[in-house]
Amino acid sequence: MGRWAPGARGRLAEAALELYGEHGYEQTTVAEIARRAGVTERTFFRHYADKREVLFDGAGALRDALVTAVAEARPETAPIEAVAAGLDAVGEVFVGRHAQSRRRQAVIAANPELQERELIKLASMAAALAETLHARGVAEPTAGLAAEAGIAVFKIGFELWVTAPEERELAQVMRESMDALRSVTATAR
Amino acid sequence: MGRWAPGARGRLAEAALELYGEHGYEQTTVAEIARRAGVTERTFFRHYADKREVLFDGAGALRDALVTAVAEARPETAPIEAVAAGLDAVGEVFVGRHAQSRRRQAVIAANPELQERELIKLASMAAALAETLHARGVAEPTAGLAAEAGIAVFKIGFELWVTAPEERELAQVMRESMDALRSVTATAR
DNA sequence: ACCATTGATGTCAGTGACTGTCATCAACGT
DNA sequence: ACGTTGATGACAGTCACTGACATCAATGGT
Missing domain, CATH: 1.10.10.60 (Homeodomain-like)
Structure with a gap:
């Protein structure tokens, strides 16, 4: 010792x-x-x-899980499907951590400085996701848009999951959120 | 005096x-x-x-322009179209401010703390947008997703506009970005 | 003309986040 | 036994930010 x-x-x-x-x-x-x-x-x-960073130790691992899953999707997979696969992997990371996540989110929700830090972590995930899509051959600005859309789904899905009365599977909630995004953007012009 | x-x-x-x-x-x-x-x-x-806020004096007006345009869209307008109308209004705000925006974005891009502040301003716009859509009768989580998607289009569109070699119309760039988002989310399953 | 009020500013002391620098000391390899 | 390494303590310093009180031009009523 x-x-x-x-x-x-x-x-x-x-x-x-x-x-x-x-x-x-x-x-x-x-x-x-x-x-x-x-x-x-x-x-x-x-x-x-700094005083905020102590709450975000797991951000790097989360980003890695997302990026790895997207990078490993079959080459012919459409961009948005690769993103969905990445969100599935992210969902796995939170299995069994509902109570802990809830506690942490309550702290973050109570303070703007912590929200800022969370947002830049999400932006970092979006940037890494865009880069990974780009490496898969997705052109800009499509890669950036698919990445931002994916993180939007993550944000909404995670919020639904963490505030839900009874525990559900995060990956499942995010799949539903992705479908809702498809629907709302698919409106006929 | x-x-x-x-x-x-x-x-x-x-x-x-x-x-x-x-x-x-x-x-x-x-x-x-x-x-x-x-x-x-x-x-x-x-x-x-604080030291960061001094760069974000216009954020309130920008949010107001967005929200007002969305609220004033015809009631039968689809959510994503109302959002597009809001982005059009936002585009108007930046007419004639390309050089100034470029200068400001360069400063923000050089510092993480300023990026955090920018992100929370965008999140505030997203929240206001979601609330406005909700008031239009759009249910959750669709309202939140449409709002996040709209802000994603704004982020990508603004970045394209501000880094473009020759000046274009922001509203036009954002319309193209919105179309690109539609395309990438519309992939057949 | 006189005076009370108001609002924007100055002055000053204080707290706490964060940094640079040097000292300490157990563990480890040789 | 000894030099090195790495994590920590000790301590002084800077700067963002706040609370409390003083100042003084403008304003409006008497």
């Missing part, structure tokens, strides 16, 4: 979610989070770039 | 855009902006909630 208890990073993330939930994001100081995790404030900033 | 030169708010916005462009957003302090505008730092924060 080292000089310090291992897992400082995880303890910081846990302490932050607890404190943001208990007293609110603004009312919580980084010093408090660090104290609860048993480290100093300086150590917090060695693990997380 | 008053004790102070009038138009402090406008001078602050101008000074901020200049300094963010000259030295970068991070390297610019609020004290510098205030000095160039001929006021104190405290006065800056009386006009703008």
Whole structure:
């Protein structure tokens, strides 16, 4: 065992979610989070770039899951179908995490700064998705539009899922949302 | 004439855009902006909630233009067509502002914090748009999806317009983007 | 002309997020 | 035994942002 208890990073993330939930994001100081995790404030900033980032540790993995699934779709798959496959993979990531997601979303919903951070994470997913589609041979601006549409479906689907009274399958909710998007954009001119 | 030169708010916005462009957003302090505008730092924060907000003074008017146009569309207009009408109205707002928009977008593109703020302004437009569609009788989650799709078209269309080598009409670019979205989501299953 | 009110600003002290720098010390390889 | 490495602590500093109070031109009523 080292000089310090291992897992400082995880303890910081846990302490932050607890404190943001208990007293609110603004009312919580980084010093408090660090104290609860048993480290100093300086150590917090060695693990997380800022006070918001501590809630978004999983964003990278989520983006990877999305991009990988899209990249691995059969080459002849239509862009929007590849995106749908990616959203399916994203849905898998959240299996068994409904309660945790709900708790986290409640914290984010209560603070604009956290919403901003969430939005830029989603924008990063959209950018990676567009790039992946482009690599599959989809031209711009179609790739960018398909990516933005996919993230829109994710946003709406995730919100439906996380606020639903009884737990459903996220992938299923997103499939329904994708169908709803198809319908609303398919209106005859 | 008053004790102070009038138009402090406008001078602050101008000074901020200049300094963010000259030295970068991070390297610019609020004290510098205030000095160039001929006021104190405290006065800056009386006009703008924070260092980022000074670049987004027009966001409210933009949202109003969008919402108004959508609300005023003929009742039998399909949701996506009402959204398209809203985007047309948004396009009008930028007529004659291509150079200024380009300058501003360059500043925003150079800094993640400013991108976050831009994203939450767009999210606010999406929320207002969804609410307006809902008031028109569009059910959820269709209203939310149509709104997100509309904002996606705005994002892509605006980016195309602002980075285009020669100036075009924004409303026209957005119409083309909307058509591209229709195409990509209309793929046979 | 006088005076109370109002509104925009200045002044100043304070909090807290975030950074740069150096010291410490267990673990690890040689 | 010893040098290196990596995570952490300690500490001073900058800057965004806020609260509280003072100032003073303009305004409007008397």
